[in-house]
Amino acid sequence: MRSLIDIAELSVEEIDKLLDTANDIIANPEKYAHKCQGKKLATLFFEPSTRTRLSFEAAMYELGGVCLGFSAAQSSSASKGESVADTSKVVSCYADIIAMRHPKEGAPLVASMNATIPVINAGDGGHNHPTQTLADLLTIKREKGRLNNLTVGFCGDLKFGRTVHSLITALRRYENVKFVLISPNELRLPTYVRESLKKDNFEIVETTDLESVMPELDILYMTRVQGERFFNEEEYLRLRDSYILTPEKLANAKPDMSILHPLPRVNEISVAIDNDSRACYFKQVLNGKYMRMALILMLLGVE
Numbered sequence: 001m002r003s004l005i006d007i008a009e010l011s012v013e014e015i016d017k018l019l020d021t022a023n024d025i026i027a028n029p030e031k032y033a034h035k036c037q038g039k040k041l042a043t044l045f046f047e048p049s050t051r052t053r054l055s056f057e058a059a060m061y062e063l064g065g066v067c068l069g070f071s072a073a074q075s076s077s078a079s080k081g082e083s084v085a086d087t088s089k090v091v092s093c094y095a096d097i098i099a100m101r102h103p104k105e106g107a108p109l110v111a112s113m114n115a116t117i118p119v120i121n122a123g124d125g126g127h128n129h130p131t132q133t134l135a136d137l138l139t140i141k142r143e144k145g146r147l148n149n150l151t152v153g154f155c156g157d158l159k160f161g162r163t164v165h166s167l168i169t170a171l172r173r174y175e176n177v178k179f180v181l182i183s184p185n186e187l188r189l190p191t192y193v194r195e196s197l198k199k200d201n202f203e204i205v206e207t208t209d210l211e212s213v214m215p216e217l218d219i220l221y222m223t224r225v226q227g228e229r230f231f232n233e234e235e236y237l238r239l240r241d242s243y244i245l246t247p248e249k250l251a252n253a254k255p256d257m258s259i260l261h262p263l264p265r266v267n268e269i270s271v272a273i274d275n276d277s278r279a280c281y282f283k284q285v286l287n288g289k290y291m292r293m294a295l296i297l298m299l300l301g302v303e
C-alpha cells in the first residue's frame, strides 16, 4: 500500500506514466468512467479549499467512485480533540483512499503512518502540495511539450507557498531547468530548499524585480501572498501587493511564455491578462482533475 506525501516519492518514470494516463483520460474519458466503481474517497480537509477538494471529488466521481468527508476542522471530531492518527484509523474503516489537507506541516505523513489505506497529501501548512505539482507538470508538458530545458520564474510568496516548494522538488530532476526566484526579501524561498539547490549546483537567480528577468522566462509561476501563515497582520498588509502582473509588465515577455498560478488569485494577476494566450491558470485547474484521476488509479492499483 502506497501513499503520496512528498512529490519526490514518485520517480520521474512514474510521473511520466501519470502524465500519459492523464492524457489518455482526456482523449478517452469513457474508458475510465467505471474504473473505481465501488470505491470510496474520503476528503479530510482541516483547512479551506475550493479547487483541491472539489477536484479530488470530481476526479473520483468521474472514475465511477463515490466520496465522503468534511471540509472544515470545526465539522470534524478534531474540534473535540481527536488526533490525526485516530481520525485516520477511523476513516480507514469507511473508505479506500484519503485526501487530507491540514494546516500543520507533517499531518498527512502522520495520517499515512496510521491509516490502513493510501493517504494523499492535499497540502500541509507551508510545506508541500504534491497534487498541485502534478497539475502544474501536466500544464507545462501540454503547453511547452517538455519538462526539461526550461527557465522557470517563481514570483510572490516563495516562503509560505507550498506549491512552489513541491514544484521545485519535481522540476529539479529534469535536465537544464533554471530557477529564477522573484520575491520580496521577507518572502524568499526557505533556506532548506535554497541550500539544497545550491548544494547540487543548480543555477538559481534571486531578485526582487520581476520586470528585469521577464524576458528570460519560459514559465512564470505567480503565487498569492499566504496571509493565513503570517504571524503579523501589518507585515502581510505591507507585502501582499508586492507583485501585480499587468499587461504592461508582459511587454518584454516571450510571446510563448506560459503564466501559471495555483489559484486562488487575489490581485496578483490582473484580470486583463485572462484572455492573453499565455494565461494557463484555468487550464491548470482542469489538468489538476485529470492528474488526480491518474493518481487515484495508481494508488488504488487499478489497471
Ligand code: NCD
Pocket (backbone or CB within 6 Å): 051, 052, 123, 129, 132, 162, 163, 223, 224, 226, 262, 263, 264
Ligand atoms: C494553493 C494551496 O492551497 O496551497 N491552492 C491550491 O491548492 N490550488 C495555493 C494558495 O492557496 O495560494
